[in-house]
Amino acid sequence: AQKVTQAQTEISVVEKEDVTLDCVYETRDTTYYLFWYKQPPSGELVFLIRRNSFDEQNEISGRYSWNFQKSTSSFNFTITASQVVDSAVYFCALSLVFGKGTRLSVIA
């Protein structure tokens, strides 16, 4: 069975701090796909990144970066210089299986 664990339920940071959201997954598949989604207070999940199991290159997109490590089954998400607009619930997903999410609050 597939499983995604986001151990951090809630995180609060002060604006401009860096923050890392952890994601650990379990699967027996050799080919799999990982995702991060953002759910702002409006409720609509917004796609952030998709990564397949054969691509372990880290990715950077503006202030966002992702660290994928197959050896530890982790796919962590870092926001650099956080902003108030980053406040949301962030979900890590393994194909169609979602973690419970991490609520990030960025305080001005």
Added chain:
Amino acid sequence: EAGVVQSPRYKIIEKKQPVAFWCNPISGHNTLYWYRQNLGQGPELLIRYENEEAVDDSQLPKDRFSAERLKGVDSTLKIQPAELGDSAVYLCASSSGNRVRNSETQYFGPGTRLLVL
């Protein structure tokens, strides 16, 4: 391009009443998903359609839930009768359906927030 449309946005009903949710996916998207999201939890898949065919409905409580996707476009999710525990947000998502199964990026609608009293 229009996103996934869902209606209604909010619904309050009394237990034992029926309720239905409607979803219109992104134009051209063959795959459609219904999820339930309980408070403080991640979305949980209820059913996935590829065109008109329900290819994964193992998590759909079939005693009271039903879904259909006529003509492979719009979809309706129904609960009859509703129970208190059905209070949740019901999310619809769609994807293009052109890639390996379960590899696709899903695009979500705003959800329907259901409250059963």
